[in-house]
Amino acid sequence: MSSQPPGLPVAAVRNVPETFFGTTVNDPYRHFEDAKAADVAGWMKAHSEHATATLQRIGGRAALRRRLEAIDASASARVGEVQRRAGDLLFYQRRGATEDQFKLCVRAGVSGTERVLFDPETLKKATGTPHAINWFSASPDGRVVALGVSAGGSEDAALRVLEVATGRQIGPIIERVLWGGISWSRDGRQVYFHRIQALKKGAPATEKYQRSMACVMPVGGTERSIRVLLRAGDKSPIDIPATEFPFIEILPDGRAIAQVQDGVSPEFSAWHSTEAALRAGRPAWQRLFAQADGVTSLAVIGDRVFATTHRGAPRYKLVGGRLPGFDIAQAATLVPESGRVLGRLVAAADAVYLDVRDGNVKKLFKMAPTEGAPLQEVQLPVLGSFNIGSPAPELPGVVIDLQSWTRARQIFSVAADGSVANTTLQPAGPFDAPAHITATEVMVKSHDGALVPLSILHSRNTPLDGANPTLLYGYASYGITEEPFFSPSRLAWLEAGGVFAVANPRGSAVFGKDWHLAGQKATKPNTWRDFIACAEYLVAQKWTRPSRLAIWGGSAGGILVGMAMCERPDLFAAVVPAVGALDMVRAETTPNGVPNIPEFGSRKTEPGFRALLAMSTYHQIQDGVKYPAVMFTHGVNDPRVEVWNTTKTAARLMAASASGKPVLVRLDYAAGHGIGDTKSQALDERADVFAFVMWQTGMPGWELVA
Template structure:
């Protein structure tokens, strides 16, 4: 018997309401069958336990049968979404909100000052340059010309030390596999051939001679998007030579590491290497590029901690490390004695998590206090000089703090959930900041409030959450609320403005973001508390956040939606299967949803540090099997209205995770809540998505959420 789901029918009377100030929710519902998904007989045995996997065939993302299934699912999803009466109005409002000039902090390379800008609705940001502040700007590189549909995107770029050359990395269709081209900055001409099969890499210059980059051997006969990437190779490409002549610098079978990245010291002399096999723990190596026959020197020779070389200045290596410092500290070592036995402490560990960068000949220590930014300036010997005064609670991306040695100023970017992102010019000598650029957007931060609260998780742990909403709303349990989380891979979720959330906020809704265990907000201990056989802590933290929002009458279970992407998609899948009664709507995005097979594809084995392996032990298998969202689904259970999102070119978390979860959820769902999956084509894990596609995606999500909560949509002037 075919399973069915609810699809709305917009009557002529409802369509007529578009002319009024409010578009009501749909009143009439018709029944439409889900696409039939074939069930196979695949069974696997783990430590004596038989596990059925009836949708294994959906892992073949190149088969005609899978393509047919994708088309059928997308058709039913599109039919549903596009009949929601206010979906079109939401899309137009989203376009209107998005249509403002956005820009990055400027940075100097050679004789030019460069910056990125998006005029409003451009699919990709454009690199501009000027001869100096106030002089005429020109387009240097426009990624919008790379493809007609915006599916080819710039992902990274690196200038040679004198600024005469720039290597840039770009993706086609959102894949993690990228290509690299080199430009001569004087006339913007292409130099040499385009490099292919590049992945998970930085671009580092050796003078003007060439670039270091990372690649993996590819099985061209295998499955294009799910093939494993397990032995990274750091290559050197000499400009104006064929890629086939590139030299292996490190990696491959002789030095098997899953991830290898490189950068060159500010003076151009040293190659600095970070190598790792998993999402946590790395080695550090250095090589003197001024000596052609020099060998690599080991700075850190084990994978038990996390370390980063900030720079090498006057033969002194500056290292951020968590060795004997779970919150991080800064140390220095002489080139002649680089090992940890000779490290000298520059900035000690504190109660706040430390990240750091060097800029303008100084050290800028970026501290996280309850996931909020605080920045202090030190000299290279660790002497405190200034604390940067920030305008509000929020965050400063460390990557935005950049200046070359000798520069008098640097620029930094400040943002929060209600601050659209303001650039400040900072005087390195005086420690004073002045506003440099503020965007002009249809959003007034003074109408909203964003505040941090703390709630108690299941085991008594104190967890922070930032709640953002319009001033003056009533806490009566009726407010539509989106709860977002991540909780993994030592990644800190910090306050960042996202124009997509404005629609929710201006409709009187609430945005809540919880800082869960598994992230990096409180250092190594916080991260480890949400890994392997403690991963349930992450889910408990998120469920407790939802219970807090309901208990304090911010919202109710019937007005609460949850969202997360990637590891956050796992979070949503786990929480909606464990507590289906607590949420009305769920958005698991590009999620890791089959915890028994995640390590079989792409870079999945590199995630074992966080997740553990189903083959590791019977205890680890049982733990993963218990919470794995795909396996935790139960027949005849009323799950939240669910819109799963993924993409056909996602070669990081392969779309089969979402395909299989959607098929089984459609099979088991009880009641009227719809289960839909949106599968974008020529798109990947999300980082390089075009503006047009992003607006389409978010309009669909808000329409789905509001409709399933029975909400009207108020048109704004």
């Protein structure tokens, strides 16, 4: 049976074969990479409309969408990142229960009156296109705030600077400040930022993120007042490869730190100088360490340097020393490697703060910047995970957000004395601690004996009868670990009788650097085979059965679910690749492909090509195989994973699959990679994913209706 939907355009085959190291690779839908071509655009539109119409017909979807809205709106607001500044000022993003997008707000202390500084909905009303705040950074004195705003999920953020007292914009909008990288001069009158180049007409798209710059300009300055301090591709004042990204941070005592990253690796290189030397045009940068030294986090307090490194310590150690003569090779070990995994460092006026993963729980520690100071644990009120907020190195203490699988995210302040208090910035809601939901943590034996962490979220009375609709989620790339997090929308799935499982295969860093490297490039197959082992465990333990089991993964998680489907199509009822990286052989030809070479490899080398071909779902799909039902989701404006990853793979699957199961292509023409989505966009997609899985797992009440 064909999986080509009747009455819809059939993708034309126009094969483009290429030979790499003696292996010919076919690309039957190469022409789909031109999404503006009339036939391709028509195919996309027709299949997108078909997907929307089909999903709308699923019996329980409308009620599910209303339930998702009700749960999300049960708290009076959702609060995002919080930044503290002098004068007890708090800057944060907030979205009211009936609002669709986050605003930037400020207040003086937790009991102060809230003021809205910037509302991106005003831009949507003016243009018809959703806009979002991608990042923000307030100056240390709280006098001004910089923010990046982009449209339609593009992430092409432009820099705006606002005066906090009045909310008025100071100076013009500065384009191409995608990721911020904001730092401020000590007097708050100069803003440092990272910027990508303006591509010349006719330049290859792959150069979009190359030769990026670390810049500075006066607050309120114009394009002509911008000074480039570091540029990738230049040999001086620092030799930076064209494909890497330079950032500059100014510390409270006037020191300047330059960090250079390759875009995807957690490791970076760093140099130090002073702001005075930068202003004088004679920075004389001195190296702190190279990328090969394995440093993934750095904090500097006065002349004390703290760094976490995996060099000789796969689960990381904390080392330290002093400026100006800091030598990473001779640095003292302050915290040796242990069974726990050391994470991010943040400098505050009183101490350096460090998160540490102990099993599936994060713990918070602090160390004063004095010789011989001990590492002290900060006792947290919830066992789960957290992020340490943006640094405010001129102030004591830190702000963290804290949550678990079954406790909603709250925002806490940590004082210099180690006391922890709920800021109450995040309003409480009735679903914050659902007593009927629990998490079961297990270790699953993989194909080669490795033990893989699997978290299973379920109602306390869930029967182990093999009949539960189960959604298994994973990512497992870049050393990113799936930590315990609370999702209001996930409650709707659990309420409907579903089980939700989260795996941490190799490729994540749940057990440190070695675990990451064991699922990267040539070892990438471990990633999906660990995932398959987790799926087999859920079946063997009667949580579910193959006809009730679905898998879901986004972005690089598309490799995970796509290849799990290719290797074990019999194990799953449904597959949902979201903004999936699915054609890895062609990834390097895209703007974001070159920065990803350190993680996945390059097709210009034989080992890199072999690894990329092995992980490329598009190329691993075989004719005549009975594949499960698949729903691809993608934002057409995605700057990270080109939408043709989805359309090419969907066309190939429709032509190849012999199961007759549906292949849906759910496209959002006002979205990108998911960053900056409105609440409506996010809940619509979540309703579609859950409803599709319920339908394809055969749950009563979720059939298609006329």
